[in-house]
Amino acid sequence: MTDVESAVALDLAGLQALVDLLAAEGYTVLGPTVRAGAVVPGRVTTVDDLPRGWGDTQEPGSYRLRRRDDEALFGYAADAISWKSVLFPSRELMWSGTRTADGFSITAGEGSGGLGDPPYAILGIRACDLHAVAIHDRVLQERALPDVHYAARRKDAFLVTVSCSDPSGTCFCVSMGTGPRAESGFDLALTELLGDEHTFLARAGSERGRTVLDRLGSRPAADGEVVAADEVVERSTRRMGRTMDTTDIRTLLYDNADHPRWDDVASRCLSCGNCTMVCPTCFCTSAEDHTSLAGDTAEHWRVWDSCFTSDFSYLHGGSVRSSTKSRYRQWMTHKLASWIDQFGTSGCVGCGRCLTWCPVGIDITEEVAAIRADPRPTAEQTPIEQTPIEQGGGG
Amino acid sequence: MPVDVADPATAAADALLPRPFRVVANRRETSDTVTLELEPLDGDGLAFAAGQFTMLQAFGVGEVPISISGDPARPGLLVHTIRDVGGVTRALCAAEVGDVLGARGPYGRGWGVSDARGGDVVVVAGGIGLAPLRAAVLEVVRARSGFGRVHVLYGARTEDDLLFGDDLEEWAAEPDTEVAVIVDRAATSWPGRVGLVTELVRAAAFDAPRTLALVCGPEVMMRFVGAELTARGVPASQVRLSLERNMRCGVGLCGHCQLREYLLCVDGPVLSLDAVRPQLGIREL
CATH class of the missing domain: 3.40.50.80 (Nucleotide-binding domain of ferredoxin-NADP reductase (FNR) module)
Known part of the structure; x- marks a missing residue:
């Protein structure tokens, strides 16, 4: 832990006390819940709302809940839907306007949340998703003109991370340096211990977190509990489903923009955009204008978009990226390479959702490995095709 | 409480709201292209550098990025030359003198x-x-x-x-x-x-x-x-x-206008050839 704080132990009653305290402090308390056959973000008022005894089995193109033979509350890998859905909801009203005698008048959108109003306390956010939040802070907030709605939801969010104890077959956070235990960026960090007693080893990662812990009346953790918590993390680290070698990945992908592997993956990819929807860092959005039939009122919405659609790169006359090959290349190159140029960090946190939720099971780690195993660098100066110059368009 | 300094969050939100501009001239250039001259209904004009663009809006139809074709020494007059190639540009081209359009910006790096x-x-x-x-x-x-x-x-x-x-x-x-x-x-x-x-x-x-x-x-x-x-x-x-790519926000948040590492609405639209030569050689990038 970078932020060395003495650990304390909470039992189930202590965890309930934490939920109650956060609710009493005015937070909308959210956490993992079981709904529609998956672990997804939901409202949490009691520990019974958490996915007690549920685990998950995730492989490329496959997600199933499974019954565990214990009472673990956080015994699944990653929520099927990331916390992006709460901090950066799929639809946001940017402004609404009315036509007036003198043109129009416009009112800025108030900002909204999908699961109640901020401030949010998020219980059980994984280390991978905590990294995704940090990435969104850079992408959406630390900008010349920030996304003010994201910033408002993010500002007071109280984040309680829980170390991953049972990673899935699609997880690769260890190779991305993002898990399975969070090192920073949280208010409280818990590790679930399923020994004779069901306890949670808790550490504070912020002043707010320290204050909350002090008010919970927890007891200091025993040495054995600290060791047991470390063992949980070590066991998870050894059981990662996958790995990605990110050595010089920016150069690798830039230099291999015409690699035949892009054709290969394009022959499997359905260009459905699932990967972009479930990715906790994909941030691309479009704008939609909704107008009343008479045209006197209008709303301007910001909505999630996907680089896998033909509309995404549309310019008059056609799409820049009309082939699936070019769209997959854009997504993966952005995620793993150009993101580094743009935001100083990879856009991938190794959560594995893009593998799990790909209907044909495309595995981003496998695609990188295939190019790495047989690189075909494009020459710096690609010969420009001898198409005639059409002088009409542009601008 | 004194409010002489705008709250940064409010200022940032307001920067993304279209401001009303009145059409003071609509000159037909060609069969599909017009030049609009616009004056702000409230406040100052948009001081801009040659090569910058605005997000220009036809109320209730939508907004699109359009380069500023006017004189940078006359920021009080916002001039846009627009080709009718889609729903929004059609509505913009059809704007009549006295109509009010929305504009926000200016955005991007200009010619220098x-x-x-x-x-x-x-x-x-x-x-x-x-x-x-x-x-x-x-x-x-x-x-x-x-x-x-x-x-x-x-x-x-x-x-x-x-x-x-x-x-x-x-x-x-x-x-x-x-x-x-x-x-x-x-x-x-x-x-x-x-x-x-x-x-x-x-x-x-x-x-x-x-x-x-x-x-x-x-x-x-x-x-x-x-x-x-x-x-x-x-x-x-x-x-x-x-350079031109699809743009939806104009401020680098929507991700549409990427040319590999560049977000053209903030890193461009003007870039030097040495910065983009490899990218321009790759099809469908």
Whole structure:
């Protein structure tokens, strides 16, 4: 832990006390819940709302809940839907306007949340998703003109991370340096211990977190509990489903923009955009204008978009990226390479959702490995095709 | 509580809201292109640099990025030259004097015209690409003695597609300034040249190492013009291209306008050839 704080132990009653305290402090308390056959973000008022005894089995193109033979509350890998859905909801009203005698008048959108109003306390956010939040802070907030709605939801969010104890077959956070235990960026960090007693080893990662812990009346953790918590993390680290070698990945992908592997993956990819929807860092959005039939009122919405659609790169006359090959290349190159140029960090946190939720099971780690195993660098100066110059368009 | 300093979050939110502008002129340029002159209904005009753009909005229809084609020395007048190629641009082109449109911006990095001071300026335009270059030429003409030779090389599909006829004549009358026009195809009555704009680049006389070239047009045209200019000896770092991608937000948040590592709405739209040459050589990037 970078932020060395003495650990304390909470039992189930202590965890309930934490939920109650956060609710009493005015937070909308959210956490993992079981709904529609998956672990997804939901409202949490009691520990019974958490996915007690549920685990998950995730492989490329496959997600199933499974019954565990214990009472673990956080015994699944990653929520099927990331916390992006709460901090950066799929639809946001940017402004609404009315036509007036003198043109129009416009009112800025108030900002909204999908699961109640901020401030949010998020219980059980994984280390991978905590990294995704940090990435969104850079992408959406630390900008010349920030996304003010994201910033408002993010500002007071109280984040309680829980170390991953049972990673899935699609997880690769260890190779991305993002898990399975969070090192920073949280208010409280818990590790679930399923020994004779069901306890949670808790550490504070912020002043707010320290204050909350002090008010919970927890007891200091025993040495054995600290060791047991470390063992949980070590066991998870050894059981990662996958790995990605990110050595010089920016150069690798830039230099291999015409690699035949892009054709290969394009022959499997359905260009459905699932990967972009479930990715906790994909941030691309479009704008939609909704107008009343008479045209006197209008709303301007910001909505999630996907680089896998033909509309995404549309310019008059056609799409820049009309082939699936070019769209997959854009997504993966952005995620793993150009993101580094743009935001100083990879856009991938190794959560594995893009593998799990790909209907044909495309595995981003496998695609990188295939190019790495047989690189075909494009020459710096690609010969420009001898198409005639059409002088009409542009601008 | 004193409120003389705006809350940064409110200021940032307000910066993304379209401001109302009244149409004071709608000049037809060609069969599908008009030039709109707009004045702000409230507050000051938009101070802008040549090559920047705004997100221009037809209320209830939508908003699109449009280059500013006006004079940077006259920020009180927002001038946009718009080609009717879709739903929003159709509504914008149809705006009548007195109508109110929305605009926010200006956004992006412009031409950096002042970098050409003391040297030659070669402006190469294809089609509607002359619109953002008009702002650059007006800036040069306004401080004409500060620059060396000036070439405006302009290619269009046909003579009927030529924009800014009066401007072209005025610019040609400036000292040491050449305006050359070429069209893809022409009726027999066209007295001018027929061919590609690269031919004009080849024929123009300029001091290549001390030249700043500003290029805007279809991407394939810019690749050929860039190759021609560098073959003539203009350093790639002194060849600037205005690039176009789908833009939805204008401030680098929506992710649409990526050209590999660039977010063109904030890193561009104007970038130097040496910064984008590898990217422009890759299909569908």
